[in-house]
Amino acid sequence: MSGQDVEVVRAIFDRFAEQDLEGFLELVAKDVEWLSASVREEGREPFRGHEGIRAWFAEAEAAHGYTVAPLHFQAGSPEGVVYVSAFVTIFRAGGGRLRENPWAHYVFELRDGVVVRLRTYFDEAEALSAAGLSDRAG
Numbered sequence: 001m002s003g004q005d006v007e008v009v010r011a012i013f014d015r016f017a018e019q020d021l022e023g024f025l026e027l028v029a030k031d032v033e034w035l036s037a038s039v040r041e042e043g044r045e046p047f048r049g050h051e052g053i054r055a056w057f058a059e060a061e062a063a064h065g066y067t068v069a070p071l072h073f074q075a076g077s078p079e080g081v082v083y084v085s086a087f088v089t090i091f092r093a094g095g096g097r098l099r100e101n102p103w104a105h106y107v108f109e110l111r112d113g114v115v116v117r118l119r120t121y122f123d124e125a126e127a128l129s130a131a132g133l134s135d136r137a138g
Contacts, residue, residue: 002075002079002080002082003075004113005075005079005080005081005082005108005110005113006073006074006075006082008027008082008110008113008114008115009073009082009084009106009108009110009115010070010073011027012024012027012028012108012115013068013070013084013086015027016068017067017068021053021054021057024053024057025050025053025054027114027115028050028053028114028115028116028118029111029114029115029116030049030050031048031049031116032048032049032050032052032053032114032115032116032117032118033046033047033048033052033116033117033118034046034047034048034052034053034056034117034118034119035047035117035118035119035120036056036119036120037104037120037121037122066088066089066090067088067089068086068087068088068104069086069087069088070084070085070086071085071086071087072084072085072086072136074131074133074136076107076131076132076133077131077132077133078132080109080110080111081107081108081109081110081131081132082107082108082110082131083105083106083107083108083127083128083131083133083136084105084106084107084108085103085104085105085106085124085127085136086103086104086105086106087103087104088104103122103124104120104121104122105120105121105122105123105124105126105127105128106118106119106120106121106127107119107120107121107127107130107131124136
C-alpha cells in the first residue's frame with residue numbers, strides 16, 4: 001500500500017501545481033486536517049475539511065502565490081504515512097519573492113487511498129520524526 005500512498009501524494013502535488021482545487025479535493029478526505037508550519041507559528045487552528053482547504057487556497061491566492069517543487073518522496077512508518085521534502089517559493093501579491101524555504105517538509109497521513117491529515121514543517125528532523133523516520137533515504 002505504501003507505493004500507492006506515495007502515488008496519491010505525488011498526484012496531490014500535481015493538482016497543486018496545476019491549481020486544480022477540485023482535483024486536489026478528490027484526493028483528500030472530507031474531514032481532512034491541514035496544519036501548516038505558518039499556521040502553527042501563528043498559533044492558528046488547522047484548516048479542516050474541504051471548506052478549510054478551499055479557505056486556504058483562497059487565502060493563499062489573495063495574499064501571494066506559491067511554487068512547490070517536491071524533491072523527495074518516502075513512505076513513512078506506520079503504513080499510510082508519506083514524507084516529502086520540497087523547495088517552496090512564496091511570492092508577494094504585487095510580485096517579487098517573499099520567502100524561499102529550500103527544504104519545506106510535508107507529512108501526509110492516508111487512509112483508504114485519500115489524505116486524512118497533512119502537516120508541514122520547516123525543520124527536517126521534526127518532520128522525519130513525525131513520519132516515523134530516522135533519516136531521509138536517498
